[in-house]
Amino acid sequence: MKxxxxxxxxxxxxxxxxxxxxxxxxxxxxxxxxxxxxxxTGIGLYDGLVLxxxxxxxxxxxxxxxxxxPMAWMSMFVYAIxxxxxxxxxxxxxxxxxxxxxxxxxIGAWFTLITLVTGSLWGKPMWGTWWxxxxxxxxELILLFLYIGxxxxxTAFNDDSRKAARMAALIAVVGLVNLPIxxxxxxxxxxxxxxxxxxxxxxxRITWEMLRPLLTxxxxxxxxxxxxxxKRARTYLLETxxxxxxxxxxxxxxxx
Amino acid sequence: xxxxxxxxxxxxxxxxxxxxxxxxxxxxxxxVVTMFPLGxxxxxxxxxxxxxxVIWILxxxxxLLTLDQIFKNDYDDGSVESYVLTSYPLSSSVLAKVxxxxxxxxxxxxxxxxxxxxxxxxxxxxxxxxxxxxxxGTPIFSFIGSIGSALTMSLKHGxxxxxxxxxxxxxxVLIFGAGAVVExxxxxxxxxxxxxxxxxxxxxxxxxxxxxxxxIKINLE
Amino acid sequence: xxxxxxxxxxxxxxxxxxxxxFITMLVDFISLRVKDKTVKRNIKSFIRxxxxx
Numbered sequence: 001m002k003x004x005x006x007x008x009x010x011x012x013x014x015x016x017x018x019x020x021x022x023x024x025x026x027x028x029x030x031x032x033x034x035x036x037x038x039x040x041t042g043i044g045l046y047d048g049l050v051l052x053x054x055x056x057x058x059x060x061x062x063x064x065x066x067x068x069x070p071m072a073w074m075s076m077f078v079y080a081i082x083x084x085x086x087x088x089x090x091x092x093x094x095x096x097x098x099x100x101x102x103x104x105x106x107i108g109a110w111f112t113l114i115t116l117v118t119g120s121l122w123g124k125p126m127w128g129t130w131w132x133x134x135x136x137x138x139x140e141l142i143l144l145f146l147y148i149g150x151x152x153x154x155t156a157f158n159d160d161s162r163k164a165a166r167m168a169a170l171i172a173v174v175g176l177v178n179l180p181i182x183x184x185x186x187x188x189x190x191x192x193x194x195x196x197x198x199x200x201x202x203x204x205r206i207t208w209e210m211l212r213p214l215l216t217x218x219x220x221x222x223x224x225x226x227x228x229x230x231k232r233a234r235t236y237l238l239e240t241x242x243x244x245x246x247x248x249x250x251x252x253x254x255x256x
Numbered sequence: 257x258x259x260x261x262x263x264x265x266x267x268x269x270x271x272x273x274x275x276x277x278x279x280x281x282x283x284x285x286x287x288v289v290t291m292f293p294l295g296x297x298x299x300x301x302x303x304x305x306x307x308x309x310v311i312w313i314l315x316x317x318x319x320l321l322t323l324d325q326i327f328k329n330d331y332d333d334g335s336v337e338s339y340v341l342t343s344y345p346l347s348s349s350v351l352a353k354v355x356x357x358x359x360x361x362x363x364x365x366x367x368x369x370x371x372x373x374x375x376x377x378x379x380x381x382x383x384x385x386x387x388x389x390x391x392x393g394t395p396i397f398s399f400i401g402s403i404g405s406a407l408t409m410s411l412k413h414g415x416x417x418x419x420x421x422x423x424x425x426x427x428x429v430l431i432f433g434a435g436a437v438v439e440x441x442x443x444x445x446x447x448x449x450x451x452x453x454x455x456x457x458x459x460x461x462x463x464x465x466x467x468x469x470x471x472i473k474i475n476l477e
Numbered sequence: 478x479x480x481x482x483x484x485x486x487x488x489x490x491x492x493x494x495x496x497x498x499f500i501t502m503l504v505d506f507i508s509l510r511v512k513d514k515t516v517k518r519n520i521k522s523f524i525r526x527x528x529x530x
Contacts, residue, residue: 110505
């Protein structure tokens with residue numbers, strides 16, 4: 001009894017490592033993750049688009065920040081999660097880590113794409129151009145390519161999902177190691193090529209009223225990521241373990 | 257070290273017999289570089305302005321043509337399995353493969369670069385830096401490419417996937433490689449660029465063999 | 478209300494950003510549900526085939 005209590009973290013690790021219990025435990029959270037994500041997005045966007053005061057330099061166009069910046073944070077956050085999951089998948093060959101990795105890629109790519117397009121939509125009124133090769137936009141674009149690389153690797157080996165996932169994991173890790181190098185070289189490159197660095201945030205200081213919706217949205221998008229990733233991971237586990245007993249039990253149970 | 261050089265020698269012999277790996281990238285470069293004056297106008301000033309970027313991008317694209325062959329042929333004839341099965345470390349075999357690939361298709365690009373540079377009116381004082389930067393940069397292409405090749409060797413049509421995987425990772429090489437030539441053509445010192453490129457090469461030598469070895473092992477599972 | 482929709486003259490940029498965000502999330506949401514349904518249906522028919530045999 002005592003021994004079990006001291007090993008609660010270890011036990012949780014092993015439980016989450018086994019696909020059936022991961023499926024069961026994640027099932028408790030799914031609904032709540034989605035619900036909280038929707039509520040927080042509603043609050044955050046109402047707060048950001050209606051209540052927050054307009055920026056004195058950028059007027060109302062700065063409100064794009066409430067989409068753009070949380071998405072940019074998420075694009076990097078998801079890649080970090082992917083990288084960690086990939087390392088676990090390679091080192092311990094944990095099936096659930098593979099599921100997390102593969103399930104994170106599409107939503108991460110969506111976040112990155114929204115970051116790019118909203119950045120463009122913000123750039124047009126502010127800089128007068130849809131696209132500027134500045135450091136952040138360029139590295140975000142390369143990040144999108146890295147996401148596409150992971151997804152493309154997985155789809156290329158579609159006849160063997162285990163192998164495909166481990167290949168994708170390898171590419172994710174290689175990308176993770178390269179990301180800082182890419183980031184700093186692009187930053188350095190753009191500082192050479194441009195006399196003045198373009199900055200969306202400018203000198204204008206952000207007040208609490210402006211920051212509050214931003215943080216709300218940052219939390220809301222994390223919850224949606226949690227939902228999307230877990231749901232996809234569950235589907236992935238069902239699909240790849242479809243020969244197994246527990247999958248049959250779950251699917252049959254749903255039918256009756 | 258004996259198996260290492262034996263493997264390099266074997267690859268060189270095979271490559272020299274086939275030859276296409278050597279001349280195809282060069283012909284490709286020559287063809288594409290001809291298109292630039294035709295599309296852009298033959299003004300020496302314009303061409304000299306874009307020369308560093310064009311030469312480097314051409315080197316990158318020409319390398320991409322042959323990158324999939326690092327492991328592809330060996331996978332098809334089954335010799336990759338022998339690298340895994342022998343007691344000789346797989347990562348060292350990868351290093352040998354990369355070295356052989358670079359000697360066959362990277363080094364010719366370096367040697368051929370002045371020809372392209374002449375056609376694009378690159379200022380003559382930049383030739384040294386151009387060749388030096390390519391000498392350091394093209395091995396990085398082969399290194400990163402070896403990971404891509406190890407991943408895609410079992411696929412029938414892995415070429416596009418290889419490009420998707422390798423291109424983003426090579427962005428820093430292009431930045432500093434072309435950057436070095438730009439700086440020198442403007443009369444500035446290119447030391448920083450060259451040193452950063454060298455740093456990347458060292459990083460590649462130490463890390464890439466293990467990544468590529470891991471990819472090979474997963475692929476053969 | 479009109480003033481709110483107008484977004485100080487930046488209506489197009491702000492609302493297309495918001496719209497894009499919602500459409501993309503919706504696409505993600507629908508695609509993962511469709512995928513889940515398809516996978517479950519496939520497994521069901523897989524089980525049925527196995528039982529019939």
